[in-house]
Amino acid sequence: MGPGDGPGPADSRGPQLTAFTERLAFDLDPFQSRACVALESGHGVLVCAPTGAGKTIVGEFAVHLALAAGTKCFYTTPIKALSNQKYTDLVAVHGADSVGLLTGDVAINAGAPVVVMTTEVVRNMIYAGSPALDGLSYVVMDEVHFLADRFRGAVWEEVILHLDPAVRVVSLSATVSNAEEFGDWIKTVRGDTTVIVDDHRPVPLSQHVLVGNRMFDLYDRSTQGAARKGAREVNTDLKRYIKHRMLTAPDRFVPDRVSDSRSRGRGRGHRGGGGSRTSRPDVVASLDRDGLLPAIMFIFSRKGCDGALAQCQRSRLSLLEPHEAARVDEIVDRHLSDIAPADAEVLGVEQWRAGLRRGFAAHHAGLLPTFRHAVEELFAAGLVKVVFATETLALGINMPARSVVLERLVKYNGEAHVDLTPGEFTQLTGRAGRRGIDVEGHAIVLWTPEVVPEQLAGLAGARTFPLRSSFAPEYNMAINLLGRMGLDGARELLHRSFAQFQADRSVVGQARKVDQARIRLRKTDAQLAELAAARGVDAPDTEDTDDRSANGFLAYIDLREDIRRRERDLKFHRRVENTRSIVEDLGALKKGHVIGLHGRRHRGLAVVLEPAAHGVDPKPLVLVEDAWCGRVDQRDFVNPPQVLGTMRLPRHPDRSTGRGRRDLASALRATGIEMPRGRGNKRAPAADDAELIRLRTELRAHPAHRLDPGDQLFRLAEQRNRLLREIVTAEREIASRTSTLGVTFGRIVDVLGELGYLTRTGDTVEVEHAGRLLGRIYSESDLLVTECLRAGVWEGLSHSDLAAVVSAMVYESRRDSASGVDSVPGNPRLRTALTETVQVWQQLNEMERRHRVPTTREPDTGFSVAVSLWSSGRSLTESLAAAGLAGQLLSPGDFVRWNRQVIDLLEQIRISVGPDAPLATTAARAVGSIRRGVVAAELG
Known part of the structure; x- marks a missing residue:
């Protein structure tokens, strides 16, 4: 057990913990016991432990304590899937009358003493002053590290x-890795809190690499013992085998994916290998052969998960016995009871069932929730042996496996493909090893040439994944803070945030650096004064750096610095001008021009086969005299390209064959054009600069110029300049870190004031009616939604049209750009409302840019037609087809997810505008029309 504080272990347990443990089928681990003792003693707790260690037992004990005391407990989670699962678990223990569920668009028994909810729901309750908070004694924050999201x-x-x-x-x-820091913050803002850190995995984890059909331990067995845990070495057999395979068959491996070999006829237990690539069915068969099932294979894309499932379905691989397949049918039929027969085909029910009957499935956000719940239940029952999943499955959902397979160590984070962090690697592989079933868990990485064993070992062995706050003021937050506690109180709360806590701690370190640097600076100044006097030059005036003697030694040092700075500036400007000239001259090259290449990649004469397309980075196609053919850009030139001559070329020169390129190269050499020597004129940029000439003249005339440049006086002066730069940098860092939250909050307050959401008189702020409306809208586009409500842009719309325009506030295309109003066909009233909404957004963006606050994202109409049709009563098939016509390839799971987000925002609008408003009636009707069929079938 790691560090912590507070009450002692199990021997001090109270009567409630004793009663709680009597119904458990296992003994509590020390960290669980200690946390529970702390809870019963009246402390809050922070428990940091590995995935699968059993942290949720502590949360369940909080539920027990609340029920025993006749109070309330909220159990919060970051995602609806985890909320649904926790609700089911708690109902099984305490009964449906005692447990409720709130996830924004789903409300079950909301008045129960124990309510499971997503974290946003309890936040909204707090801001609304909900009476549901009365009698609340415990709040469980599962997966609290999600605050880094x-x-x-x-x-x-x-x-x-x-x-x-x-x-x-x-x-x-x-x-x-910074659990103690996080705990210190919680103690600061919540008071008495026991921090318990436990690094022990109840089921040990072994690391492996699968190369082709051969499984290797990542580490040498001799270095895996606890005594040498910190000095584990990469398996030499693994490194040797990879080197051998790369030397003997480098083309066998594809670095970016595991392929579909489409190798039919490979039954259960096939060893794989022998082919040019490793197929997913072969990987599964290998795991089955080695007794490593059930397994979760993490593939960081929905398409990849679905593709892996399709590959297994095309193979003859089957992992279930007939009686197990029959049990699968029973469970699947129960989950499908709410699915209309007319929707079964578009949902791919039979194909999905066929995979389950053979023991494999996909799991990702694009699946229908009913499908995901069925997969989770089947996996927990041992009836699904392999799940191809995105990383969402790693977030708390209880689906432990004997092994976890990572197909790649790179994932798309929404903006770019990035390497997995040590924390993500640990979270994913933590699913391996079923407590009470497996002796050890297994984490397996599929080898490709991009996987370097030493780097993988560093990733697997890393223990540094600090929790960093993502806290930042936003419109809804700001208006609620101001309404509840005024301007001073809001600022004080921002100062108490974990973000500011971390910044302040960093500032303490920076301030210490400044103090230490100033001490060293004073010592250096004293040494400088003493040495300068001994050398017969004016003593440096260190107290007033802006009014130094022209003959003082520091003035001489300043001259040297000014000269260096001027030389750097001139060099930079010349490089910029040179690059601009290169780009311009590349764009001006014509077909047949002969130029010289002096770059690192290619050298020699080159003839232009195709001019560059117009653009900021022109890349003409050239052929070099060594027969290489390709496009060159500014990186291939030190100086602008010089046209050395011209060469006659055929209308369509043959560059696609080796013989054609060789003939062109031979003709190029035969032109007799010679390659110029060197790289062209390298005129010194400083040669005729008047300012640099003046500075150098003053330097030579200074009395200190006679001193030996190697004198200790100069070394001390350089040291002094380094200290000054260190101080300036640290002070700039302090200023930026201590003011970021406050500055952002102030700018947001200015925006809200200009728009009339609040009135400010000095340090007194009064929230207006519009501000109270904004305070009830919890959306990424909260201010835009409220502005549209104030402007009446959505008044008079039909319920289906209101659903369509509201969807533009929540929907985000899985593409680089949002869908615009032009993508919405027909219906003039809807198009007018969408056009006016975009106009409001444009005006808001102009104001946001003026106040330098993050801009609200553009409305996205990519889901508008689909939700409008669904709200109008059209079928799932028609609605999905409409999304496809709008360029949005939605899966059924996406369709359900976006509809539920539309419902959530419609409900907020209905409540915000008041029950008597016509828009509230329209919003309520829109909610009712959307909540049907697959959208309504949440819990399966």
Whole structure:
């Protein structure tokens, strides 16, 4: 057990913990016991432990304590899937009357003493002053490390900061390296909190690499013992085998994916290998042969997961016995009971069932929720042996496996493909090893040439994944803070955030650096003064650096610095001008021009086969005299390309064959054009610069110029300049870190004031009616939604048209750009409303840019037609087809997910505008029309 504080272990347990453990089929681990003892003693707790260690037991004990005391407990999670699962688990223990569920668009028994909910729901309750908070004694924050999420993480901090001090917060986190820092912050803002850190995995984890059909341990067995845990070495057999395979068959491996070999006829237990690539069915068969099933194979794309499932379905691989397949049918039939027969075909029910009957399935956000729930139940029952999943499955959902397979160590983060972090690697592989079933878990990485064993070992062995706050002020947050606690109180709360806590700690370190640098600076100044006097030059005036003697030694040092700075500036400007000239001359090259290449990649004469296309980075196609053919750009030139001559070329020169390229190269050499020597004119940029000439003249005339440049006086002066730069840099860092939150908040307040959401008189702020409306809209586009409501842009719309325009506030295309109004066909009233909405957005963006705050994202109409049809009563097939025609290839799971987000925002609008408003009636009708069929079938 790692560090912690607070009450002692199990021997001090109270009567409630004793009663709680009596119904468990296992003994508590020390960290669980210690956390539970702390809870019963009246402390809050922060528990940081590895995935699968059993942290949720502590949360379940908080539920037990609340029920025993006749109070309430909220159990919060970051995602609806985890909320659904936790709701099911708690109902099984405490009964449906005692447990409720709130996930924005789903409300079940909301008045129960125990309510499971997503974290946003409890945040919204706090801001609304909901009576549901009365009698609340515990809030469990499962997966609390999610506060690092850059999109939604601020919600966790808001809840922790706003909850009544009497509420005990039970924070459950995966292992993070700065758990003590996080715990210190929670103690600061929540009071008495016991921090418990446990690094022990109840089921040990072994690391492997699968190369072709051969499985290797990542580490040498001799270095895997606890005594040498910190000095584990990469398996030499693994390195040797990879080197051998790369030398003997380098073309056998594809670095970016595991392929579909489409190798039919390979039954269960086939060893794979022998082919040019490793197929997913071969990987599964290899795992089955080695007794490593059930397994989760993480593939970081929905398309990849579906493709892996299709490959297994095309193979003859089957992992279930007939009686197991029959049990699968029973469970699947139960989950499909709410699916209309007319929707079965478009949902691919039979194909999905066929995979389940053979023991494999996909799991990702694009699947229908009913499908995902069935997969989770079947996997937990041992009836699904392999799940191809995206990383969403790693976030708390209880689907432990004997082994976890990572197909790649790179994932798409929404903006770019990036390497997995040590924390992500640990979270994913933590699913391996079923407690009470497996002796050890297995983490397996599929080898491709991009996988370097030493780097993988560093990733697997890393223990540094700190928790960083993502807290930042936003419109809804700002208006609610101001309404509840005024301007001073809002600023004080921002100062108490974990983001500011981390910044302040960093500032403490920076301030210490400044103090130490100033001490060293004073010593250096004293040494400088002494040495300068001994050398017969004016003593340096260190007290007033802006009014130094022209003959002083520091003035001489300043001259040297000015000269260096001027030389750097001139060099930079020459490089910029040179690059601009290269780009211009490349763009001006014509077919047949002969130029010289002096670059690192290619050298020699080259003839232009195709001029460059117009653009900021022109790349003409050239052929070099060594017969290489390709496009060159500015990186291939030190100086602008010089046209050395011209060469007659055929209308369509043959560059696609080796013989054609060789003939062209021979003709180029036969032109007699010679390659110029060197790289062209290298005129010194400083040769005729008047300012540099003046500075150098003053330097030579200075009395200190007679000193030996190697004199210790100069070394001390250089040291002094380094200290000054260090101080300036640290002070700039301090200023930026301590003011970021406050500056952003101030700018947001200015925007809200200009728009009339609040009135400010000095340090007094009054929230207006429009501000109270904004305070009830919890959306990424909260201010845009509220502005449209104020402007009446959506008044008079039909319920289906209102659903369509509201969808543009929540929907995000899985493409680089949002769909515009032009993508919405027909219906003039809807198009007018969407056009006016975009106009409001444009005006808002102009104001946001003027105030230098993050801009609200553009409305995206990519889902508008689909939700409008569905709201009008059209079929799932028609609605999905409409999305396809709009350029949005939606899966059924996406369709359901976006519809539920539309419902959530419609409900917010209905509540915000008041029950008597016509728009509230329209919103309620829109909600009812959307919540049907597959959209309504949440829990399966």
